[in-house]
Amino acid sequence: MKVIHLHQEEKKIIEEAVVQNRQAQHKLYVKYAPKMLSVCRQYIKDLQQAEDVMITAFMKVFVNLKYFEHKGSFEGWIRKIMIHECISYLRVKKEMKFVEDEEFTHEMHNNIESQFSVEAIQFLIDALPDGYKMVFNLYVIEGYKHHEIAEMLGISPGTSKSQLSRAREVLQTQINSLNKFNHGTI
Template sequence: MKVINLHQEEKEIIQLAVDNNRFAQQKLYSKFSAKMLSVCRQYIKDIHLAEDVMITAFMKVFTNLKNFEDKGSFEGWIRRIMVNECISYIRVQKQVKFIEDETYFEESFNNIESQFSVDDIQFLIDGLPDGYKMVFNLYAIEGFKHQEIAQMLGINEGTSKSQLSHARKMLQAQIAKLKNYNNGTE
């Protein structure tokens, strides 16, 4: 049995893609497009618009591939480009309104994944106002810290915290409604 070094194979494909090898670019696109569409879909409700943004972001990936320094995960590098492209798209559409509210409360969710389907959770997140949704995704899903989110979005760190707090409160209210609905008590 031959052991294949997958990381080395990926490095070789990346190098070929840097040299504008269309087959290598297609291979990278095929490998990562489903995951990256999911990332874009977290920020953009309409699947067709999310796909358009993903394709635009992949063009940036291929254009900037020579700048990938192999210091971290290639998938993480692509993901960051996707997130930034989603934020840019939403900014251009002027869909985001951030409430300058410095009050926030730390709250946590308890195992909502086990109680609801991914589609249910995505439906609830889609129901958030765009500012809440963007901060929630950046914090809870992407793992950015409030300082990083504030810098990315051009807002105060306190605004990021309050947007997250408001998003969590809205989600908790929606989760309670969904639980009641699923239990037949509403």
């Protein structure tokens, strides 16, 4: 079966990369770099900085490759390393700010059918304050729970919920404004 063959081939490449085979490492980099740059770009506005963080994270991937146990998705394993490296980078740059606030607006679920491009949506997310953006990406894009986000970022679960709620409010306002503008009601 073709799927099993592809999985075994990737496993072999990973095993070769563990023993510092540069060609195997290059194959993994070429395969995953575009997706991982996209992940880093979700957290870091500047493309060059996102690329630098991705390269640093790939170095960590190759150093820690021996710990990958082939239980679950290899791509998911790399993705976690990328996210943690983005968080570390933003912490060092002191670009993440969180407002401690235990009171938060309950999450509003609005089903907005949007005709915005991926670039336009990324632009709106990039415009969020860094704390909002980080929590929004971790919760909505990556699927982490609030207690996991709180642990990763060193904040309370209530702060995580508050940041997400505020991010959604800001995005909702921006989307409503764009919809009004696109439909000529301004």
